[in-house]
Amino acid sequence: MKKLPRLLAILLCFPLLGNLFMAEDERPQREERMASTAGFSVIVEMQNGSYCYDPEEVLPFMMASMLADQKGEELCRAAAVICRTNLVYKWQQENRPGQLILEDTGMACRDEITDHMQQAAADTVGIVLTYEGEVIPAPFFYMSSGKTRDTGLPFLKSVDCSDNLYDKEYLLQYHYRKKDFYARIKEISGWKFCNSLQDMELERDDSGYVKVIHCTGEEMILTADALCQVMELRSPDFDWEEQENLIMIRTRGIGHGIGFDVCYGARLDAQGMEYRQILEYFYKDIMLDKRYNACE
Known part of the structure; x- marks a missing residue:
């Protein structure tokens, strides 16, 4: 795969995960956790210790941070695939056998998670975005200024989002x-x-x-x-x-302009697009690849 442009590499260094806000007895300790079918577990480093999760458990918290006030079943499914893709990509890049270590960053809490988000994660379990067989970085942001940005990578080309110009937050x-x-x-x-x-x-x-x-x-x-x-x-x-x-x-607009435009994705959802079509609109020539199944 072509080397990542510097701007995109910097964007992907930002934390992926929000605060899980679980009670102490709800957080599974690292040694109590069975191996994930994803091939790795997510270790969340917090002030009072380290906690271990299956990647699928983490997704709704990431999705809540990503989507903010945007809703829609197909949008949620697209967001689940994007967040999962970024987890898998980051794990592969760090090359740490069996685990991905993240810092707790306080981006999202349990109260912000909806039933749609949890169902979307279940509906798309194990599915990630790939290009030429490799898991891709899948940046996202809230609202473009009318177009997304071309990064030089073949799967991250500029696309039209001109309806955003009529949004009250534009x-x-x-x-x-x-x-x-x-x-x-x-x-x-x-x-x-x-x-x-x-x-x-x-x-x-x-x-x-x-x-x-x-x-x-x-x-x-x-x-x-x-x-x-x-x-x-x-x-x-x-x-x-x-x-x-x-x-x-x-x-x-709102955000860096690279990759998935959440607001425009919500518009595509409202127009009747399925989540695969929404993802293919923003990420060009990609495949949706099922890499693992749900934990039993």
Whole structure:
């Protein structure tokens, strides 16, 4: 498989799992757990110890974090396959026999899990996304700015999601005091001569997302991801303008724009697509491969 682009590799390093929020006696200890039919168990490292789960037990918590307020049976099935694929991919990449170790990150709790999520995990048990026989990384995000991004990988091409433009959450504006804004820019970029937006140029990809920012007279570049993290912007598709003593930034969409668009996936579900069709819309030329069965 082609080497992962740096941005995608970074995205896949983010935690996959949310807080399981189980009572102490509900959490199976590592030594009490039987081997999973998946070939590995998920070890969740917490402050009060390590807890062992079958990958299928973990999926609903991951799905709750991924889907937020979006619903739909076929969307849930697609999400189950995506989350399972990422678990298997991460386990294979770490190459640790029989186990995948994750840190508990507090992303989702038991109360956020629905019956649809649990049923979706059961309906798709063992199914993962593959390309040319290999399990793929399956990034996802909440809402694109109209298109997903092309990563250079054959299964992660840009696709149209233009109906997102009509979503009430599509646009968001941020305002910063000029003094604070330029101080932050200089701090994270190392630039010395950045005192106006006219000094900076936004370089975009083919889908309209900002990749990097150039500054006149400076050799170093600033990545859009670094800016989004420091300024707490919810999307790297943005524009900006000066307004008297303020800098206004307007973002489009929610998330990094690579892979599965949850909001558009919900639209495809509402249009009658089955989960396999929804997955094939976002991940090109993939196969849905059943790698294991449910635990007995």
